[in-house]
Amino acid sequence: MTQDVMDTVIGASQPTQAERDASQNHFQAAKQAEETGNRAAAIAECRKAVNADPSNQQALFRLAFLLDLAGEEEEAIAMYETCVSQSPAPVNALINLAVLYEDESDYPRAEKCLRQVLDTDPNHERARLFMKDVIASREMYYDEEQDRDLLKRNALLDTPVTDFELSVRARNCLKKMNIRTLGDLLRVSESELLAYKNFGEASLQEIRDMLSAKSLRLGQRVEEAHRHIRREIYDRAKQSGAEKSLDKPIGELNLSVRARKALQSLGIRSMGELAARTEAELMGVKNFGQTSLEEVKERLADNGLSLRDLDFEEGEGGVPLPEPPPMDA
Secondary structure, eight states: OOOTHHHHHHOOOOOOOHHHHHHHHHHHHHHHHHHHTTTHHHHHHHHHHHHTTTOHHHHHHHHHHHHHTTOOOHHHHHHHHHEEEEEEEOOOHHHHHHHHHHHHTTTHHHHHHHHHHHHHTTHHHHHHOOOHHHHHHHHHHHHHHHHHHHHHHHHHTTTTTTGGOOOOOHHHHHTTOOOBHHHHHEEEEEEEEHTTOOHHHHHHHHHHHHHHHHOOTHHHHHHHHHHHHHHHHHHHHHHHHTTTHOOOOOOOGGGHHHHHHHHTTOOBBBHHHHHHHHHHHHSSSHHHHHHHHHHHHHHHHHOOOOOOOOOOGSSSSOOOEEEEEOOOO
């Protein structure tokens, strides 16, 4: 980390009008530098803006944002903390700070930031989504603290399903679905099992009970993967204006009843959650056909988004990056 801007913030007196004017001039210069793609100059001008007026929330937010993009997470956190210490705290600053806290495994502070957002806006979609991820991460973190033997966990997931007491019908269905191990079983959902021929509620309850005894559940590994994918999509969108579309509720897509019910069955509530899904995942839902798929793709495209490609993890597909975001916090 280069310069500790916090030295200029702590204990600073109220800025004069001349200092506030100078701060705004440097902030405007930062905007111009960023528009030309000169991030280093933008950071330097934002530093000058904060030095001149440590209470300049816009400059604090943008400096924190640019430092985060530059990989200076520690100083970015310090700038965001200073930004949100002023009232009212910018919602975007609170959310970005929560993400950085979560990356540092500081889950209590991440949760505190998100609760501050949700206290004023209980329906803020991105804050609700990240809150779920933080809570899930905290649970996973404490589970790992209690059971440090990773090899033991992997051995459990590699256990053949034939080792468990299941009915002949359930065994045969799992075999035909190519579900060989406990880990394979955690990759499928209840709806996927029920959609398979001859697989009924009785067999489903058998598997629920068996997994519950081991503190596991159907679809668990899929949920973990989706959390990771959603984070990747939002991280990419941080560098674009796509964040606004990702937060929009599914209702704004004005989908047909069939398509809307299919998305509801998957628990998809926002465009960001939908953009994290693949065509194959949607087509796997009962009564969701090619017509519904084309409808969803068309509506997403109208909002500058697309469904996730299978090669998203390698950096090829996913969400297109629109124009840079607005400079304001």
